Amino acid sequence: MRDDVVKGHLLDELRFARGALVWKLDGLSEYDVRRPLTSTGTNLLGLVKHVATWEARYLGEVFGRPFPGPLPRWQDADGSDLWVTPGETREQVLDLHRRAAAHAEATVGELPLDARGRVPWWPRPDVDLFAVVVHVLADTTRHAGHADILREQLDGRTGEAAAYERPVDAAEREARWAAIEAAARAAS
Template structure:
């Protein structure tokens, strides 16, 4: 996700090109919040920095857009710290470790369920980022791997 920002200036990474107002930097911000929740609070291993809670209705949807006072460095840096926190949770817990996702209809889960969910969520938003990036400068991401 982070490399989707490469080579773009501030206006491009913040430019909303879909009706919802989602932008590239906002997608990174959203995945930061997603991972911090799923590999943090769900397994009683909260990410140590302040993050909006899942039940904060006032903040709902704001994570898909980067605010003017949020820098690229701040958002990407927090995403990288959340990666490290997520990796530590994954390394520390067996795949069948129990977790609790209060916003799911069946809230009792295992780490395996969360791994699959976050992978799916990340892949979906990477696709969104592909579409937004292609609208900005035609870059499709082919040949990056």
């Protein structure tokens, strides 16, 4: 299969996953996009920041193409790439996300899929572009799934994009929850 076909498919999937992740912020207050929603502090805007940071690193410096601008620190004990400080605005994080995506797509566009890179923190650090794009796609999709669950906890909204969203029917959801709970109890 030709590189351009594979690249096109991978980038289409990555764009969709990025869009799903960012869409989870839609209509939420500053507090709701920033507040910790798990015991480890995971929050929606922090997930966007994390995905942008790592996409810029993996599809930038791993291939000798450093991101043109400062990036949040990473691998800190406080997980600082997973939450947003009061001094960082939503627009700054979304701008970082857009710029990281553009930089990553330029890397994918300009290099062949067998281009060699190095990820020093991986057990097998010598990699090719194809493997790293698949890794970034999987990671972005994973975090979009986290965001989907977090958003559902906040206000019940679910889905991958506005086009696929169904209105929240509380009675339907309550009945489904009750049926699933009854099945779990019956199996235990």
